Amino acid sequence: xxxxxxxxxxxxxxxxxxxxxxxxxxxxxxxxxxxxxxxxxxxxxxxxxxxxxxxxxxxxxxxxxxxxxxxxxxxxxxxxxxxxxxxxxxxxxxxxxxxxxxxxxxxxxxxxxxxxxxxxxxxxxxxxxxxxxxxxxxxxxxxxxxxxxxxxxxx
Amino acid sequence: xxxxxxxxxxxxxxxxxxxxxxxxxxxxxxxxxxxxxxxxxxxxxxxxxxxxxxxxxxxxxxxxxxxxxxxxxxxxxxxxxxxxxxxxxxxxxxxxxxxxxxxxxxxxxxxxxxxxxxxxxxxxxxxxxxxxxxxxxxxxxxxxxxxxxxxxxxxxxxxxxxxxxxxxxxxxxxxxxxxxxxxxxxxxxxxxxxxxxxxxxxxxxxxxxxxxxxxxxxxxxxxxxxxxxxxxxxxxxxxxxxxxxxxxxxxxxxxxxxxxxxxxxxxxxxxxxxxxxxxxxxxxxxxxxxxxxxxxxxxxxxxxxxxxxxxxxxxxxxxxxxxxxxxxxxxxxxxxxxxxxxxxxxxxxxxxxxxxxxxxxxxxxxxxxxxxxxxxxxxxxxxxxxxxxxxxxxxxxxxxxxxxxxxxxxxxxxxxxxxxxxxxxxxxxxxxxxxxxxxxxxxxxxxxxxxxxxxxxxxxxxxxxxxxxxxxxxxxxxxxxxxxxxxxxxxxxxxxxxxxxxxxxxxxxxxxxxxxxxxxxxxxxxxxxxxxxxxxxxxxxxxxxxxxxxxxxxxxxxxxxxxxxxxxxxxxxxxxxxxxxxxxxxxxxxxxxxxxxxxxxxxxxxxxxxxxxxxxxxxxxxxxxxxxxxxxxxxxxxxxxxxxxxxxxxxxxxxxxxxxxxxxxxxxxxxxxxxxxxxxxxxxxxxxxxxxxxxxxxxxxxxxxxxxxxxxxxxxxxxxxxxxxxxxxxxxxxxxxxxxxxxxxxxxx
Numbered sequence: 001x002x003x004x005x006x007x008x009x010x011x012x013x014x015x016x017x018x019x020x021x022x023x024x025x026x027x028x029x030x031x032x033x034x035x036x037x038x039x040x041x042x043x044x045x046x047x048x049x050x051x052x053x054x055x056x057x058x059x060x061x062x063x064x065x066x067x068x069x070x071x072x073x074x075x076x077x078x079x080x081x082x083x084x085x086x087x088x089x090x091x092x093x094x095x096x097x098x099x100x101x102x103x104x105x106x107x108x109x110x111x112x113x114x115x116x117x118x119x120x121x122x123x124x125x126x127x128x129x130x131x132x133x134x135x136x137x138x139x140x141x142x143x144x145x146x147x148x149x150x151x152x153x154x155x
Numbered sequence: 156x157x158x159x160x161x162x163x164x165x166x167x168x169x170x171x172x173x174x175x176x177x178x179x180x181x182x183x184x185x186x187x188x189x190x191x192x193x194x195x196x197x198x199x200x201x202x203x204x205x206x207x208x209x210x211x212x213x214x215x216x217x218x219x220x221x222x223x224x225x226x227x228x229x230x231x232x233x234x235x236x237x238x239x240x241x242x243x244x245x246x247x248x249x250x251x252x253x254x255x256x257x258x259x260x261x262x263x264x265x266x267x268x269x270x271x272x273x274x275x276x277x278x279x280x281x282x283x284x285x286x287x288x289x290x291x292x293x294x295x296x297x298x299x300x301x302x303x304x305x306x307x308x309x310x311x312x313x314x315x316x317x318x319x320x321x322x323x324x325x326x327x328x329x330x331x332x333x334x335x336x337x338x339x340x341x342x343x344x345x346x347x348x349x350x351x352x353x354x355x356x357x358x359x360x361x362x363x364x365x366x367x368x369x370x371x372x373x374x375x376x377x378x379x380x381x382x383x384x385x386x387x388x389x390x391x392x393x394x395x396x397x398x399x400x401x402x403x404x405x406x407x408x409x410x411x412x413x414x415x416x417x418x419x420x421x422x423x424x425x426x427x428x429x430x431x432x433x434x435x436x437x438x439x440x441x442x443x444x445x446x447x448x449x450x451x452x453x454x455x456x457x458x459x460x461x462x463x464x465x466x467x468x469x470x471x472x473x474x475x476x477x478x479x480x481x482x483x484x485x486x487x488x489x490x491x492x493x494x495x496x497x498x499x500x501x502x503x504x505x506x507x508x509x510x511x512x513x514x515x516x517x518x519x520x521x522x523x524x525x526x527x528x529x530x531x532x533x534x535x536x537x538x539x540x541x542x543x544x545x546x547x548x549x550x551x552x553x554x555x556x557x558x559x560x561x562x563x564x565x566x567x568x569x570x571x572x573x574x575x576x577x578x579x580x581x582x583x584x585x586x587x588x589x590x591x592x593x594x595x596x597x598x599x600x601x602x603x604x605x606x607x608x609x610x611x612x613x614x615x616x617x618x619x620x621x622x623x624x625x626x627x628x629x630x631x632x633x634x635x636x637x638x639x640x641x642x643x644x645x646x647x648x649x650x651x652x653x654x655x656x657x658x659x660x661x662x663x664x665x666x667x668x669x670x671x672x673x674x675x676x677x678x679x680x681x682x683x684x685x686x687x688x689x690x691x692x693x694x695x696x697x698x699x700x701x702x703x704x705x706x707x708x709x710x711x712x713x714x715x716x717x718x719x720x721x722x723x724x725x726x727x728x729x730x731x732x733x734x735x736x737x738x739x740x741x742x743x744x745x746x747x748x749x750x751x752x753x754x755x756x757x758x759x760x761x762x763x764x765x766x767x768x769x770x771x772x773x774x775x776x777x778x779x780x781x782x783x784x785x786x787x788x789x790x791x792x793x794x795x796x797x798x799x800x801x802x803x804x805x806x807x808x809x810x811x812x813x814x815x816x817x818x819x820x821x822x823x824x825x826x827x828x829x830x831x832x833x834x835x836x837x838x839x840x841x842x843x844x845x846x847x848x849x850x851x852x853x854x855x856x857x858x859x860x861x862x863x864x865x866x867x868x869x870x871x872x873x874x875x876x877x878x879x880x881x882x883x884x885x886x887x888x889x890x891x892x893x894x895x896x897x898x899x900x901x902x903x904x
Contacts, residue, residue: 004422021441023445025441040518098368101565131837140799144837
């Protein structure tokens with residue numbers, strides 16, 4: 001019988017313990033065990049990026065990371081990106097009114113945040129190459145680019 | 156202003172919070188909307204208030220319909236705020252509950268969102284409610300001061316008596332407002348002339364955006380009810396998406412199942428057989444997913460669906476489209492096409508085929524239900540509150556009006572979330588288990604059990620006189636119907652005709668003899684409302700064929716459209732587009748422009764689009780470099796949102812034109828997820844130039860879907876001008892392009 005086990009993980013700076021099947025993707029631990037629901041399910045196979053979070057500072061698909069593989073890794077979700085929605089990207093996303101349905105935008109912002117951390121002044125080509133894993137079905141892409149450029153320019 | 160996204164509260168709390176004045180509005184027997192009840196909140200409960208003026212000067216305004224990215228949560232309350240003369244900065248928007256008071260008279264008479272009907276449907280209601288509320292506030296202030304009502308005016312959220320230099324804020328007035336029984340009816344004549352608009356037509360910030368950048372926006376999939384069970388459903392290999400008001404899906408449902416392995420997984424509670432699926436219920440979501448994978452199910456294979464093959468269906472239906480003895484329902488015919496055809500100097504015919512396409516909303520279907528006796532609560536990202544109520548009533552026996560539908564944000568709707576199967580699943584399982592149940596569809600469930608845009612075959616014929624004039628035009632469309640499956644009650648009133656499928660066949664080109672005919676065929680696989688529905692394929696045929704006629708008669712395709720255009724608005728968008736895209740300018744030899752137009756019919760929004768393309772002649776891949784769109788939406792409530800909507804439509808049109816395809820074999824959908832149903836990514840978006848011309852007609856329109864349809868024919872027309880190859884099948888996959896190029900090369904040898 002497939003059994004659940006206890007895991008301890010660090011999410012947004014807080015240590016949390018959950019009881020889950022070892023192969024449970026981090027996505028579902030965040031959403032259904034910890035009720036941190038800003039990170040979204042879109043495909044379950046690393047195709048859409050709606051589930052993007054930071055694991056030890058790197059943008060990753062949380063749908064592809066089993067809880068058992070996390071060890072002592074530190075997880076940051078959209079809820080932990082800033083204290084009061086004041087990360088430069090969040091401010092730029094509001095200024096550009098990037099979201100439409102908004103469902104994919106947590107993942108978009110988290111992926112963009114990883115880019116700006118490593119490369120504070122990306123070219124448009126670098127932005128496009130970096131953001132390619134994330135789908136927006138509403139097609140807000142041109143405003144995603146505009147928002148990243150705005151945040152990078154410090155506007 | 157902000158969107159109030161709170162845990163579902165009983166309405167009583169909304170109304171009692173802080174006292175104040177609340178107004179309810181309803182449709183009177185004279186078909187005029189009027190305030191039926193206005194009172195201080197402490198006096199008692201007003202169910203379903205539209206506007207609530209609070210002593211702290213905040214003003215709560217209900218959004219009667221669903222926010223799914225179209226900005227409606229901003230633009231509808233803004234209409235009310237305009238006539239109320241409210242200070243927009245103090246407005247808080249609330250999501251309305253499901254109730255008859257919030258129906259959209261322009262949308263099947265239900266509360267729901269679809270067909271680009273919200274702006275048009277609520278345009279008068281919202282403004283009349285605002286004007287009525289303003290009158291009541293003025294009346295109360297005048298009485299308080301003892302001055303004539305006629306001497307009072309309003310400024311942002313204030314009543315002003317200029318003569319005595321006194322003013323009261325709406326919040327102050329709300330404290331002493333009296334109950335007003337039968338307040339005077341306001342009519343269209345009481346509304347502000349457009350020169351006095353402070354809000355309509357000027358961009359404000361969207362109220363839903365802040366919650367969408369920090370993870371706090373609540374979508375259906377985010378709902379958490381303490382003690383709830385999760386459900387994952389094993390679904391038929393055959394596309395099986397019954398509409399729960401009219402079907403069960405049992406014809407493709409489970410015969411038997413073996414859950415011996417599934418039940419060994421910790422966290423699984425029970426496995427139950429439904430008509431259309433087998434549900435695994437558990438206390439842990441991932442446990443239900445694992446159990447679903449090891450569940451063994453024997454399935455029925457429905458007579459009709461199991462014979463459905465999309466490739467052969469196109470050929471079969473093309474033969475029907477060609478065969479004039481197979482009659483259907485005609486729409487908007489003029490003159491006598493048969494005569495024009497026999498008298499023609501020359502004739503032209505072409506056949507167009509389009510595949511199924513799928514919504515692939517980023518948020519897959521989901522619903523959470525809690526049935527406890529006659530108490531039924533459902534949390535669902537829905538485009539159809541009334542239909543959700545009807546479905547729950549059918550399953551539980553509780554009257555529809557008593558079903559509480561809690562509308563969340565919708566993570567992509569595009570028509571798909573008018574469907575109610577997820578609602579039915581959650582309610583059925585909650586009733587069965589006596590617990591709250593959350594049903595979440597996997598992406599594979601979503602792709603394999605969607606409600607696809609109908610597959611079509613279309614036959615076009617033109618009669619051309621000796622002077623080159625087009626004297627006859629015939630358009631025969633063969634397709635399944637969405638109505639017959641999802642709105643059967645509407646279909647039964649007028650069987651054989653489906654306006655959402657035939658939409659776009661009628662275009663205002665001045666051809667004296669026109670024939671449009673829809674021939675319905677029942678396919679047996681689920682078809683539904685996909686962004687713009689029929690417009691996506693009818694406009695492909697109409698606007699491609701218009702270019703074929705231009706080529707046949709040696710005319711410039713844009714000039715031919717302008718010359719034939721009978722609607723001045725159409726002429727204006729075409730002429731504006733001509734300049735915008737530099738139609739008459741020179742291009743490099745590897746690129747060409749194509750054009751297409753869409754009248755929009757009842758949407759009352761017209762659009763013309765041009766695309767610039769190049770073609771990789773080895774791979775057959777079409778590259779779209781730039782898209783120009785010129786739209787006449789009439790009055791744009793929020794021009795920026797409108798442009799976003801047009802851009803979304805254009806990107807959908809691009810994707811459906813070039814790539815999106817659901818292939819069905821033996822009733823089974825061949826695609827599963829984004830790896831084999833690719834949708835546009837960030838590196839595939841061309842430059843898009845959108846211009847708005849505001850027609851003098853001043854009406855509001857539905858602009859949500861208008862941009863979709865012209866993209867594909869514009870691309871096909873551009874490819875023709877570049878290569879001489881005519882593409883008549885959607886999507887224009889590289890393999891189809893190379894095949895068409897090869898066929899043309901063989902013909903010309």
